[in-house]
Amino acid sequence: MTPAVARPVRIAVQLQPQDAEYGRIRDGLRRCEDAGVDIAFTWDHFFPLRGDPDGKHLECWTTLAAWAEQTSRIEIGALVTCNGFRNPDLLADMARTVDHISEGRLILGIGSGWFERDFTEYGFEFGTAGSRLDDLAEALPRIESRLARLTPPPTRDIPVLIGGGGEKKTLRLVAQHADLWHWFSGPEELPRKLDVLRRHCAEVGRDPADIEVCAGVGGLGRAGLPPGPPEREGAPLLALGVTTYTINAVGPDFDLDHVLPWLAWRDAVNAERSA
Incomplete structure (x- = not known):
């Protein structure tokens, strides 16, 4: 999965x-x-995933619109939008607007x-899990079609990130539609997932090197725990082709202390690659 020209390592933070x-x-x-x-x-999501199930919580896409206006450099997005909550054509228009x-x-x-x-x-x-994936398979071409017809068009080909590790359906959708694939595989499981993704890419005529591989590290999606040292947790994933690493920051404080070592590691790896 490693592209001919290595992508830079990137660090993402999910502000939960x-x-x-x-x-x-x-x-x-x-x-x-x-x-x-x-x-x-x-x-x-519409509700907290940990702690008080009826605690404070705010909606995703209206938040993203505010983030778009507030920031000037950082990329923004949902990890991930739930396909079942919005009409696909409407979602495309929302994405174009943001x-x-x-x-x-x-x-x-x-x-x-x-x-x-x-x-x-x-x-x-x-x-069911299967029916929701079938709905996603129907939605993705509609999103692509609507994006191509909007006036004004998007400012760029908006990168599509698909999250999930299902080998039969999800990874085939990644091969067909995604610019980025995001999952929580560790170095023990990831090689198998990548092999499956390669097979799907071969079947649909896609170069797997065109798909950026992204991984959640530490407790992302589990207990809300910080990741370990990047030299221990990131380096084995990097060797397998992961270039974007997502770390959680949990409300209400959104402590970023555990993110800083990963930023330093990113800079060191990218400097070494460009030397």
Whole structure:
């Protein structure tokens, strides 16, 4: 999966927007940009995933529109948008609009969704894991078609990030549609996932090197724990072709102390690669 010209290593932070007023989220985003983080992600849920299940929480895409106006350098996106919450044509238009507000810094992260309460309390059909992936497969061409027809068009070809590790359906959608693939595989599991992705790419006529491989590190998506030292946790993934590493920052404080060593490691790796 490693491209002929190595991509630079990038560090992303997912500002998990639970238990926080917007002012705290805004401050966390400002500190991410000031520290040199490459990408800031929010998530697309309606309720906290840990702690008080009815705690403070804010919506994803209206947050992204505010982030687009607030920032000037950092890329922004959802890790990941739940396909089942919005009409695909509407989502494309929303993405195009945030792309314009940000002057070309949006990453369109999308997946099939998994948190049942989000669906049921907001009146969306939860279905099954398979049916949600089938819905995503139908939505992605509609999103692409709508983006191609909007006036004004997006400022760039908006990068599409697909999240998920399902080998039969999700990775095939990655091969067909994604510029970035994001999952939580460690170095033990990732080689198998990459082999499956390569096979799907071969079947659809796609060069797998065109897809950037992204990984969540530390406790992202699990217990909200910080990652270990990048030399221990990042280096084995880098050897497998991962170039973007996502670290969580949990509300209400959005502490970034555990992110700083990863930024230093990124800079060292990129300097070495460019020497």
